[in-house]
């Protein structure tokens with residue numbers, strides 16, 4: 698991480714941008730882009746210099762003090778019960794404490810996420826919504842990494858087309874909205890440039906990695922049972938079930954122009970992403 702990311706409260710300036718989830722998939726990229734622009738940046742996470750926890754309201758006020766703009770990436774997902782109210786309450790407090798601009802990361806086709814968007818819009822600050830498709834990086838920075846390495850990705854989905862989007866594009870849209878004028882009141886629905894089934898995405902990964910990786914569609918109940926047997930908490934199993942049954946039902950199977958509208962260029966393609974991750978060796982076969 699660049700040196701211009703704030704490390705102590707003492708370096709706070711009124712230009713500081715708070716990046717919640719600032720060590721996560723999108724937040725890390727947002728923080729890096731802001732640092733490259735010379736913007737004083739404060740990471741908002743439980744392990745940051747000023748600890749911030751969505752589930753502990755006593756941590757909220759210290760983290761927004763002296764902040765001009767904030768990126769809101771809720772963890773684990775805006776779909777979980779209570780998430781919208783939590784994000785809305787945080788946005789309201791931030792606006793009351795003088796934060797002028799809020800950029801919220803949201804998900805496509807999720808009623809709960811859209812409820813969170815509404816609460817951010819009503820918080821009293823300028824707002825921008827970045828409403829994202831499934832991230833490319835779920836295959837390289839999330840729960841699908843190990844199955845890819847093992848050579849078999851079993852998921853409770855089959856045939857649905859998803860316009861996967863690059864977290865680098867999401868972060869760039871967010872960074873621009875946080876630091877440049879002209880994005881207040883915009884809902885940027887961001888997708889990649891083409892739709893892929895999960896089987897096709899895994900096929901692209903296999904081609905890029907130069908090794909066989911099989912995609913296996915499985916029934917939702919069987920998948921949930923395996924997760925439970927592996928010790929995943931009930932909330933995680935619930936969330937996976939929700940995402941794969943409620944959201945990946947075809948409702949999001951269309952392309953949108955959010956990246957082009959915000960950045961004036963086309964979104965990055967999955968093939969480019971797959972090649973660049975494969976080149977790092979992340980998806981190589983496990984050592985014998």
Ligand SMILES: NC(=O)c1ccc[n+]([C@@H]2O[C@H](COP(=O)([O-])OP(=O)(O)OC[C@H]3O[C@@H](n4cnc5c(N)ncnc54)[C@H](OP(=O)(O)O)[C@@H]3O)[C@@H](O)[C@H]2O)c1
Nearest residue numbers: 718720721722723742743744750751771774775804831832
């Ligand atoms: N994945 C997708 O395809 C997708 C698609 C559309 C929308 N979304 C939305 O993306 C959001 C997640 O964004 P992301 O994927 O960029 O983040 P992420 O990688 O899932 O989040 C990890 C970050 O959250 C922090 N964190 C974890 N628990 C926390 C807590 N209790 N309080 C405060 N911070 C916490 C972590 O730092 P610490 O561990 O130090 O706290 C880390 O910085 C969700 O709201 C989801 O709805 C995801």
